[in-house]
Amino acid sequence: MTTTGDSGAAARTGPWWWERRRSAVLDVGLGVVSAAECGAEGVEFARDAGLPLAVGVVFGVLAGATLVLRRRWPIAVVLIAVAITPAQMGVLMTIVGLYTLAASELPRRIIGALAGMSLVGTLIVTMVRANQDIASGDLRIGEGVIPFIAISTSLGVTAPPLLLGLYVGARRRLMESLRERADSLERELQLLAERAEERAEWARNEERTRIARDMHDVVAHRVSLMVVHAAALQAVARKDPEKAVKNAALVGDMGRQALTELREMLGVLRAGEAPPKPAPAPVPLAAVAAAAAQAASRAGGEEAAEAVEGPxxxxxxxxxxxxxxxxxxxxxxxxxxxxxxxxxxxxxxxxxxxxxxxxxxxxxxxxxxxxxxxxxxxxxxxxxxxxxxxxxxxxxxxxxxxxxxxxxxxxxxxxxxxxxxxxxxxxxxxxxxxxxxxxxxxx
CATH class of the missing domain: 3.30.565.10 (Histidine kinase-like ATPase, C-terminal domain)
Structure with a gap:
């Protein structure tokens, strides 16, 4: 349970419920080791219970092999480990199962309850086994030391994997949260870049429209006056030469004024042109958004500055x-x-x-x-x-x-x-x- 949600499904490359192949290899390896351990401990269990050795070995192998399912069903693995604790089996299974349970996304109350069951089971089994060894003469210690040994053993088996699992689970959730925030930030930056590009395009369209209006006003008005004067010049060219000369001078003046205004407008357009540059190297998305926003604001500022130069x-x-x-x-x-x-x-x-x-x-x-x-x-x-x-x-x-x-x-x-x-x-x-x-x- 290293990833969750759509990202975990997208990153899945292993078989069945495993997200990666190396996770499957690790769990299978742990299952084999646990099965071998429980199978070896099943021999002594069969002798103490008066059962055939084959039954004890098969029981231990089947119980230990369930460790393969720790990522899929961590609760079941811990319950099986607690169940075989009286048979003095499954130390590796208990440690790995508690770690997997604590690192999972299960509610804390469930993790606490199962960890408490494992702690109590290990404590009881340790005390009973110590008393039996003292009674049989295999262990020679004071009876007051037995509770200390039982508590130390149960805590040593339960607390370290539980605390490590809680730490790994918290760190994993933190990393997932940071990854989600990074993805969200990237999407927001991309959206801002798109909006900034839209604003820049809008500013460019507005500038084109403004220039088109100005050119229409200049050309339409000046050329209209020139056409009127040309028509008058044609009408009076032979009858009144002096008036014809005056109209011709007016046409020339208006033509020069029209050319002057058109040059000013074209000069504004050419002033914004920059020499060609080589293709830029890839930049972060945040820089793209900032550059696009700056281009939009600069286009709006140039439009306002150029408007001051009008009539x-x-x-x-x-x-x-x-x-x-x-x-x-x-x-x-x-x-x-x-x-x-x-x-x-x-x-x-x-x-x-x-x-x-x-x-x-x-x-x-x-x-x-x-x-x-x-x-x-x-x-x-x-x-x-x-x-x-x-x-x-x-x-x-x-x-x-x-x-x-x-x-x-x-x-x-x-x-x-x-x-x-x-x-x-x-x-x-x-x-x-x-x-x-x-x-x-x-x-």
Whole structure:
């Protein structure tokens, strides 16, 4: 009974109830020695009892051979040892049986009861045998010494194997407990590593989504203005050369701005790249979990740091001026006292207005747009509304759409705990509204 549970069943390599082959060899060897001992002692037992020698030998061999079953039925082995004690047999069987019983996982009360029976049986047999030897003249000692001899003999046969078995059993249970705790800790570390990897993957996906939104905002807005200016340039190239030159300069400026912003974004991506390294050596699972958690936190920290470099509310006037320069009629009003907000809040507010104006370029060319910005005590609200496009709007002024503008705006706003609403108006236009908490910060 060296192991228990599923681990013991998994480690079983021996025959029958033995968990290892060497355990089976040891028990069979002990059984043979015990059978030989009890068989030899059976000769004297047969003489004293007046039985044929063959009967005493066979009885001793069968009784001693039961020691082979000590791991399977330790209680039965101890009971047999106690039963043959009056016949002065089974000293080895008693010692090994008590050790196996004490080292097993049986309740302490059962172990104590059987050990007490063996102690009492050995004590009685020793005293009776000593008195018989004194009466027959084989032993010449005082009668007062007999109890001391009996107690010493019984304790010498019973106490050492019992105490050793209790110690080995306690140590074995301690080792099993430590092994189970180590397995449990390994499973927990593996689970933590998997969760940390999931968090790192989630952070990477969030970073990809953020970069995709930023690139969409930059490309869609700048390129939309460039297309509008190019269409105007084509219309006035022959009629008004000066205006054509002005529009061409605006297209160039917007193209350079778009390229600058795209280079900044690509620079952020390339800055996080590291040179290739050789395959790392295997590391403990705890180090894997710690590294994965650190990677997830670092990815979140880089995302928050990069968000600070985005546009702010102070650039809204320039954004509106660019839209007006493209020929769009924009009416902007600001309510409340202007103040600074968290970088994520200002960037989100700017991107919402930018994308809403871009949608006006795409889907309602020539329509008038109204931009409203309200600074409140605990929040900032923005609204971009346009009227219906004029019927005379040129068809080539309408730009293709990927359908991601409104989705990106809603993701930005809800990520900061804000509210986003968009939809058509009764007048035939379209309205985009968003409210952001003043103290919000990116998750």
């Amino acid at each position: 702010c509310l102070a650039e809204l006037d320039e954004l509106v001026d660019q839209s007006r320069a493209a020929g769009m009629v924009v009416d902007m009003s600001v309510e409340g006292e202007s103040r600074s907000y968290a970088a994520d809040v200002e960037e989100t507010a700017y991107r919402v207005v930018q994308e809403a104006l871009t949608n006006v370029f795409k889907h309602a060319a020539g329509a008038k747009a109204y931009v409203r910005l309200a600074h409140r005590s605990a929040e900032i609200a923005m609204q971009v509304e346009n009227g219906p496009p004029p019927e005379t709007a040129p068809a080539d002024a309408r730009l293709p759409s990927g359908g991601n503008g409104l989705v990106g705006m809603k993701e930005r706003v809800t990520a900061l705990g804000g509210v986003f609403v968009s939809g058509p108006t009764d007048a035939g236009g379209f309205r985009v509204s968003a409210v952001l908490p003043a103290g919000a910060a990116g998750a």
